[in-house]
Amino acid sequence: MNISTKMEKAHLVFVPAPGMGHIVSAVEVAKLLLTRCHQLSITVLILNHSSINSKVHSYIESQRASSSIVPTRLRFINLPKDETELFSFSSFVKSQKSHVKEAVLKITQSDFVSSVDSPQLVGFVVDTFCSSMIDVANEFGVPCYIFFTSGAAFLGFMLYVQKIHDEEKFDPTEFKDSDAELKVPSLVNPFPGRVMPSAMLSKEWFPFMLDNTRRFREAKGIIVNTFLELESYAIEYLKMPPVYPMGPILDVGLDGRNSHKEIMQWLDDQPPLSVVFLCFGSKGSFRENQVKEIACALEHSGYRFLWSIRRPAPPSFLASSSDYEDPQEVLPKGFLDRIIGIGKVIGWAPQVAVLAHPAVGGFISHCGWNSILESIWFGVPIATWPMNAEQQFNAFEMVIELELAAEIKIDYRNNSEIIVNCDEIERGIRCLMEHDNEKRKKVKEMGEKSRRALMEGGSSYSCLGTLIKEVMDKLSQNNCNEV
Template identity: 50%
Template sequence: MEKAELVFIPSPGVGHIMSTVEIAKVLLNHDERLSITVFIINSPFSPNKFNPNIISFPSPSLSKRIKFTTLPDIHPTDDNIANIFTQLIDGQAPNVKKWVNEFVNSNSNLDSPRLAGFVIDMFCTAMIDVANEFGVPTYMFFTSSAAYLAFKLHMLKLRDEHNVDTTEFKNSDAEFIVPSCVNPVPAKVLPEVMLKEEYLHFYIVHARRSKEVKGILVNSFLELESRAVHALQSDDEIPPVYPVGPILQLSGGNKSSYEDIFQWLDNQPPKSVVFLCFGSMGTIVANQVMEFASALEKSGVRFLWSLRKRQKLMGAPSDVTNFEGILPEGFLDRTAGVGKIIGWAPQVEILAHKATGGFVSHCGWNSSLESIYFGVPMATLPLSAEQQFNAFSLVKEYGVAVEIKMDYRVGFEMEAREIVSAEVIEKAIVLLMQHDSDVRRRAKAMKEISRKALVDGGSSVSSLRYFIDDVFKNMPM
């Protein structure tokens, strides 16, 4: 039996690494001929290093076919986030090259798996050169939406063919007509990397090099993003695209560590609680916290709020222990019967709980897919990266979210450019929690569709098998 080894290289950051681990597990589960090595690039700014021992596997045989190799730490010497990412990832090329060379030399017998290719993250395009040196193809695992992939490549095309400079659209009311979206895309939802000169080169390099790969796995599913997938697949300049999602980490959460949270949820009526959480790295400024608190109190809606703070730009958020000056005076006493404030949240388990009826989110793509998978409608407050574009898609294109503000932006500096009023937030939360709303019906329907995509005969399973066939077809002799 011919065996193939794939090398996965995710970007640093828990969202990218865990998504990569999950797609690796799915591939191994679908084809016993595959084995995988995942390279781990730890961020020097995170207090916690990735620990492979926390990964759960459906079977011992599957776990034997995946290895984790932690690359040596690199300490960037820059204060520009784009440059930091470049140094962290591109600087690992010699280490990856050394490992692959040793693998090739030690797996020369006929029974050993042969190197079949690299599967890189969207920010790891420098590794294409390493794969080329070994004569193997490179694939990409795109951890955001198909719509965003199509949009960023369309904007690159506008730059190359019509000299469109996206930095000129900062604070603009302009709109873009793009093949992958039904609605015009407001310039105000462009990602930070397209709007600032100091980040633009980073975006251009990775967008351009993504067209060099042999194929692109996208963490999404056809039924959610059919227009975007078709736009990508009909463009001859774009590699084959395989929508294989939603790829989610649905197991491994330790509910016993958060017994008080789930005891509280168990005592709430079904679909009655709005859950507020802004991701593993997301926080909102103190003035915005005050507006949210006021909105929640006035709305009367039951709430579970993951409230965290950040001490420095690149540091991980920590739980809030002293609420003085952060929440309105007396807020905790007045809302004791209907609300609960927590620190770090076991998000998947909370979204899966029967009491959770709405999700106020930063619109990171992993969080968005989790919400869709559990049929929980969202209210959008994007913070940075491509989250503004995700918010636009969730509200306008997919109809599974209501808007708090689609173009809210704290950017990479993590300082709010504006404060959304309590009145706007309250209105969105009340709309979100209406039991007979269109957005709730749409979220419920998409929940069922997302799950069908992942079973035999489903669109994502079919797409995954096409990808595996392509890997073996293109494996070097």
């Protein structure tokens, strides 16, 4: 039966985790879907808590103001602020379920989706850390997709750890600092216990990760921020539920030239590929004695550098590091005077704009997945220095599994008492910045592949098309059920 001659419209609800990296990636997924499918509209629900970084709210407002598709097909709704004192991310997410349900009820009952020509709710897309929102999607009778903000190999690792924990009582803390290895199906190489991700050694985070990962198997599919050419082995392993590698999902249109003129002008004065950039993410910071070892290594190496130094974050699970009023309080005496013309110490860094600059030749990174994808996109090789979360796994994958990065450390943890000494850091810098660098060539080639993956006919482009077809098929099924 031909139900309608007009083009039917569909509506998706996105629920990202409230961290900046998670929200930016989710919004970029939404834009990819909307650009390819004009029958689709999306509402992004922003989970709200008093301790959320102000940059999140600024970013959302900038998206409302700047995007031409925002007024009609992409909307943002800030959920009610939760002022209660929550001691874990798990309890925070659970407390938001009622707010999400109420917001979606209003969406489905509003003029936005209730008129004859308005879109029908066809699904949820929820963050890695928000899989309990599957319950809300079930109440509305629509499928739920997980947006996994890390790589495919780590997704496979999480599924494997959850399985052996449930079946064999696997305890990851028994592998910390050990020489034991795991044979992980999503990796070619054995995985050393000493590189166990920090999140899996946490009494707070590990049970939450297990609960979350169990729910993944209930999802209609998992959107992964990766691309086939980067993680072909891991993607081949992941079969059920269906996995959609649609990356690299990045906001690379950010231009720091106007907002950070001093930084960009300093880079303009440096020769091509001469600067090593040090930046350790929104929570990345070091104790004073470690800062001094890094300063020593940079000074002795002789390389030009741009170094983002941040003050340690407060203990809140949503808090970020902040800038020092005067970084001299943690730097060696006279350091800033001695590096004039060679190096520059800054606070928060416009990372995308810096990596895009032709003067930057290497990136010492905490190995957050977004940072890894950005470095690949711009062809800038990484030296690994993981801090927390899953970053130790990412560092292992980049150095050992994919051979795309140099190593400073792959098993460092930011709560560790271990100090990485000046000589070890300097060796990593030299390995990263040497001109005849095979890894630099490999990263540049992978960067070109990452761009082709998103072009028409590319692997991620095709995968996005498959997902859109599935979403729109759900709309057709709903219409058939209504006849």
